[in-house]
Amino acid sequence: MTGGPSLRGDHHVHSAFSDDAVSTPAENLAAARAAGLDTIRMVDHVRVSTTYVPDFLAVVRALPAVDGLRVLTGVEAKILDSSGAIDAPPEVLAALGAPDGADRVLLADHQFPGPDGPWSPRVVLERLADGSLTPAGAVETLVTATVRAVHRAGRAQLAHPFSLLPKIGLSEDDVPDDLLDALAAAVVATGTPVEVNEKWRCPGPRVRQRLRAAGVELVASTDAHVADDVGRYAWLRGVEGHV
Ligand SMILES: [Zn+2]
């Protein structure tokens, strides 16, 4: 089977510009080279208030060229609410794909995109328990917000899609085919890659196969927070369709 993510790429690698990661971009570059990768996307966490992005991009752009290794950039931001607002500085979003901007924004389901802003998994669980939110309604809101964020960003990548579901007591089995198809249509229309994420082990086989069949570009990612993890795929090696 073809069309799976190439394991010679790692499309989601954090550096110490993220509070919770430890390696420098140079260390991640060396690890990518040692792992024989052909592509690395260097990414760090942002919020609306983040100011370090120009410094991060300058550091990445100053890295020495490595033969056969393509270095891409990005910022990772959560989807804030059901309108698809993105938790990144507006000027960073406006500069995506520009010569002095980051290449893409990685859209993350770190929180549930509620109608009035991000809901923690605990809040979602409470609302599911008291019946003010249904599982089907939660899934529809999550997918619809993601589709809206994809269109708003223009240049996105889906980070660990559906990693939120287990945290709110749901699974990918709760996502109906028509919502997967709506998501696939949005990412295909915008040329948005979708990660198969080693750290979060998602998405699973049904979602991968349906997205792939719709022509979605799947990319491999480790979500490494330390250079030793760059390009290391224990789980993904067992996933069908990788090359
Ligand atoms: Zn994330």
Ligand SMILES: [Zn+2]
């Ligand atoms: Zn990440």
